[in-house]
Amino acid sequence: MPEVTLHDRPELPRRDKERTRRRILDAAGPLFAELGYERVTMRMIAAAAGVNIALINRYFGAKRELFAQVLAQQGRFPGVLDGPRDELPRRLAEYVADRLCSGAGSPVLATLSRSAEAPEIHDLIRDRVESAILEPLRARLPGPDTRVRASVATALIMGAGTLRRLFGPEAAGGQDRDALADRLTVVFRACLS
Amino acid sequence: MPEVTLHDRPELPRRDKERTRRRILDAAGPLFAELGYERVTMRMIAAAAGVNIALINRYFGAKRELFAQVLAQQGRFPGVLDGPRDELPRRLAEYVADRLCSGAGSPVLATLSRSAEAPEIHDLIRDRVESAILEPLRARLPGPDTRVRASVATALIMGAGTLRRLFGPEAAGGQDRDALADRLTVVFRACLS
DNA sequence: TTGACGAGTAAACAGGCGTCTACTACTTTT
DNA sequence: AAAAGTAGTAGACGCCTGTTTACTCGTCAA
Numbered sequence: 001m002p003e004v005t006l007h008d009r010p011e012l013p014r015r016d017k018e019r020t021r022r023r024i025l026d027a028a029g030p031l032f033a034e035l036g037y038e039r040v041t042m043r044m045i046a047a048a049a050g051v052n053i054a055l056i057n058r059y060f061g062a063k064r065e066l067f068a069q070v071l072a073q074q075g076r077f078p079g080v081l082d083g084p085r086d087e088l089p090r091r092l093a094e095y096v097a098d099r100l101c102s103g104a105g106s107p108v109l110a111t112l113s114r115s116a117e118a119p120e121i122h123d124l125i126r127d128r129v130e131s132a133i134l135e136p137l138r139a140r141l142p143g144p145d146t147r148v149r150a151s152v153a154t155a156l157i158m159g160a161g162t163l164r165r166l167f168g169p170e171a172a173g174g175q176d177r178d179a180l181a182d183r184l185t186v187v188f189r190a191c192l193s
Numbered sequence: 194m195p196e197v198t199l200h201d202r203p204e205l206p207r208r209d210k211e212r213t214r215r216r217i218l219d220a221a222g223p224l225f226a227e228l229g230y231e232r233v234t235m236r237m238i239a240a241a242a243g244v245n246i247a248l249i250n251r252y253f254g255a256k257r258e259l260f261a262q263v264l265a266q267q268g269r270f271p272g273v274l275d276g277p278r279d280e281l282p283r284r285l286a287e288y289v290a291d292r293l294c295s296g297a298g299s300p301v302l303a304t305l306s307r308s309a310e311a312p313e314i315h316d317l318i319r320d321r322v323e324s325a326i327l328e329p330l331r332a333r334l335p336g337p338d339t340r341v342r343a344s345v346a347t348a349l350i351m352g353a354g355t356l357r358r359l360f361g362p363e364a365a366g367g368q369d370r371d372a373l374a375d376r377l378t379v380v381f382r383a384c385l386s
Numbered sequence: 387t388t389g390a391c392g393a394g395t396a397a398a399c400a401g402g403c404g405t406c407t408a409c410t411a412c413t414t415t416t
Numbered sequence: 417a418a419a420a421g422t423a424g425t426a427g428a429c430g431c432c433t434g435t436t437t438a439c440t441c442g443t444c445a446a
Contacts, residue, residue: 015412015423036310038231042404052425057405100344114310116355117229126359148366148373151293151356152349152380159352162309163344166319173341180341183384187345190383191376208393208442235434245395250435 021059023049029070033107036114037067037121068124070111076132077106085140089192092153093184096160100172100180103164108132113161129154141192152191214252216242222263226300229307230260230314261317263304269325270299278333282385285346286377289353293365293373296357301325306354322347334385345384 027049031040042063046053060066080095081088099105112132116125138150164171172180220242224233235256239246253259273288274281292298305325309318331343357364365373 017423020423039310039312041402043402052423053404054406054426055424058423063404113355116359117232117307117310119232122359129359145366145368145372145376148368148376151360151364151366152353152377155352155356156345156349157352158355159348159350160345162306162351162355163348166309166315166322167344171344173338173344175338175341179338183338183341184345187380187384191380210393213393234432236432246434247396247436248394251393256434 017059020049020051020055024051024056024059024066025069025073027051028066029074029107029111032067032070032115033110034114036111037118038115064121064124067115067121071124071128074108074111074132076136077108081136081140085142088140089188090181090185092157092188092192094181096157096184097172097177097181099160100164101169101177103169105161109157109161113158114165116158129158133157143193149191153188156187156191210252213242213244213248217244217249217252217259218262218266220244221259222267222300222304225260225263225308226303227307229304230311231308257314257317260308260314264317264321267301267304267325269329270301274329274333278335281333282381283374283378285350285381285385287374289350289377290365290370290374292353293357294362294370296362298354302350302354306351307358309351322351326350336386342384346381349380349384 024045028040028045031044031048042053042056045056045066056063056066060069077095080091083091095105108128112125112129115121118125134147134150134154137153138146141149160171175183217238221233221238224237224241235246235249238249238259249256249259253262270288273284276284288298301321305318305322308314311318326347327340327343330346331339334342353364368376
């Protein structure tokens with residue numbers, strides 16, 4: 001496979017610092033989400049971005065820093081945390097059910113879950129799980145012990161991702177999305193309230 | 194660091210095929226449990242076993258095969274699955290609570306959970322999660338949809354391990370072991386019955 | 387005592403990784 | 417038009433990985 005260079009795409013402006021930076025960031029995001037930090041190589045990112053590999057470290061310093069910036073630009077999960085409080089268990093249940101049935105899901109969670117075992121970025125992952133999942137969830141809970149209840153819910157959410165990756169569509173155990181969501185709603189209610 | 198060899202331990206019989214094999218297996222088990230498949234190197238295993246690195250592939254063929262044999266000799270989690278059926282949620286809750294509070298837990302689960310993202314052994318992990326956790330759990334559940342209910346419980350169990358690894362002792366959210374176990378019992382009851 | 391077998395060893399193999407250096411060539415300033 | 421600055425490039429760096437080859441030498445049978 002020949003090296004990919006910016007000059008292979010002559011229709012674009014050939015020297016644009018900010019644009020190149022964005023291309024790298026945009027290429028790295030989905031790769032990290034799909035494969036996890038360790039299984040994404042600098043050469044993969046360079047190829048996906050259509051950029052010379054040396055430019056990645058030129059703009060981001062190191063792989064770890066690029067990953068940090070990818071995390072920083074990702075939001076929380078949209079549409080799940082926002083909405084009426086009493087329907088939060090239901091929304092979480094539907095999110096996890098979708099995840100188990102179809103493998104869909106926000107890139108945030110995929111990135112975090114798949115990269116959780118890499119010691120090099122342990123602190124980045126921990127802080128991001130805290131700020132993107134645990135803390136927003138906790139803030140929406142009534143009553144005492146909000147932290148531990150949010151933790152249990154978080155464990156379930158992340159574990160569901162692992163299970164889906166292991167078993168594929170069969171992770172849902174043959175149930176359809178709605179039945180599964182009903183069942184999960186009960187479970188989330190049990191740990192959130 | 195000098196290469197470790199069997200001859201450094203002259204008190205042992207110097208040429209014992211079966212004994213050497215066991216040494217490798219016994220050294221590899223805890224390493225895989227603690228670090229996961231990918232982060233354990235052949236050289237680590239050789240050093241821990243006090244054995245020349247070439248002997249590992251001589252006796253096991255490849256790293257993957259060694260890992261398969263480590264999995265094969267590990268049991269299920271002891272003391273959790275066995276016992277009265279109606280106390281199963283309680284026992285699971287106490288197991289997960291211990292895991293979150295003290296980081297303790299059976300090497301089976303640690304090995305599986307920490308190695309789940311390695312594509313090279315994906316099938317081994319899947320089959321082992323199935324045979325060591327999912328299926329025994331399912332078999333102990335009454336009523337319909339046993340598979341999906343066991344899956345949800347499994348997701349929670351594995352997710353708790355991930356959370357513990359990320360947050361350390363703080364994963365328990367400041368709650369003591371018994372209070373956490375009480376809370377988790379409710380959750381496990383919600384997904385198991 | 388001699389021969390063969392095989393457990394154990396040292397060293398290297400090929401390939402992949404993140405990173406870095408020296409260079410080219412385009413663009414802008416003077 | 418010449419000079420300066422910088423985006424982009426090619427290639428190599430050192431390190432680590434799992435695996436393999438060629439060899440030594442202890443052990444046991446004839």
